[in-house]
Amino acid sequence: QKEVEQNSGPLSVPEGAIASLNCTYSDRGSQSFFWYRQYSGKSPELIMFIYSNGDKEDGRFTAQLNKASQYVSLLIRDSQPSDSATYLCAVAGPPGGSYIPTFGRGTSLIVHP
Amino acid sequence: EAQVTQNPRYLITVTGKKLTVTCSQNMNHEYMSWYRQDPGLGLRQIYYSMNVEVTDKGDVPEGYKVSRKEKRNFPLILESPSPNQTSLYFCASRRTGKETQYFGPGTRLLVL
Numbered sequence: 112q113k114e115v116e117q118n119s120g121p122l123s124v125p126e127g128a129i130a131s132l133n134c135t136y137s138d139r140g141s142q143s144f145f146w147y148r149q150y151s152g153k154s155p156e157l158i159m160f161i162y163s164n165g166d167k168e169d170g171r172f173t174a175q176l177n178k179a180s181q182y183v184s185l186l187i188r189d190s191q192p193s194d195s196a197t198y199l200c201a202v203a204g205p206p207g208g209s210y211i212p213t214f215g216r217g218t219s220l221i222v223h224p
Numbered sequence: 225e226a227q228v229t230q231n232p233r234y235l236i237t238v239t240g241k242k243l244t245v246t247c248s249q250n251m252n253h254e255y256m257s258w259y260r261q262d263p264g265l266g267l268r269q270i271y272y273s274m275n276v277e278v279t280d281k282g283d284v285p286e287g288y289k290v291s292r293k294e295k296r297n298f299p300l301i302l303e304s305p306s307p308n309q310t311s312l313y314f315c316a317s318r319r320t321g322k323e324t325q326y327f328g329p330g331t332r333l334l335v336l
Binding site: 160 | 266267282323
């Protein structure tokens with residue numbers, strides 16, 4: 112059984128701080144890693160994906176992957192109240208192919224002014 | 225506008241009464257899938273389709289059927305709904321070889 116674990120939170124950070132969201136996964140064969148954002152009552156939206164060990168930056172977001180430790184994280188710099196949402200981590204097989212992604216249960220982030 | 229649409233958005237039904245939730249995308253995506261989202265359990269994939277007439281089971285297919293007769297449509301069929309199928313359902317699509325999966329707005333189903 113493939114598992115993706117996330118702390119459900121809520122993670123509360125002040126506006127302007129760095130929010131750090133973490134995810135661990137059980138399947139060592141996982142090759143694709145995704146972060147989705149889901150606002151309350153809305154559908155998930157992909158914000159980052161990463162395949163290789165190391166960091167990937169996109170604006171205020173940085174995804175970090177450590178395959179040896181089976182660990183993925185998402186850093187949000189200069190957090191804004193509009194970042195308040197649930198963040199879903201997902202892992203899957205080879206990039207671009209057919210896959211059944213396994214989602215974590217999500218971490219609720221609250222950015223307070 | 226590129227989008228994934230689902231209908232109905234909200235549905236209350238009774239046990240055993242067959243229902244269909246429609247999903248349509250206008251992006252010519254090959255890959256489509258259905259998920260259910262339950263509190264404490266996260267998103268779980270029900271079925272997926274790599275292209276027309278090609279479907280396969282996800283993690284929780286029991287009690288569901290799908291068909292893919294046209295590229296743009298991927299309906300989810302509950303032949304005999306039961307209360308444990310009360311959930312929030314999402315349809316999603318993506319282009320094969322691309323990472324971005326686009327989700328529909330969701331269908332909230334209550335089975336009494």
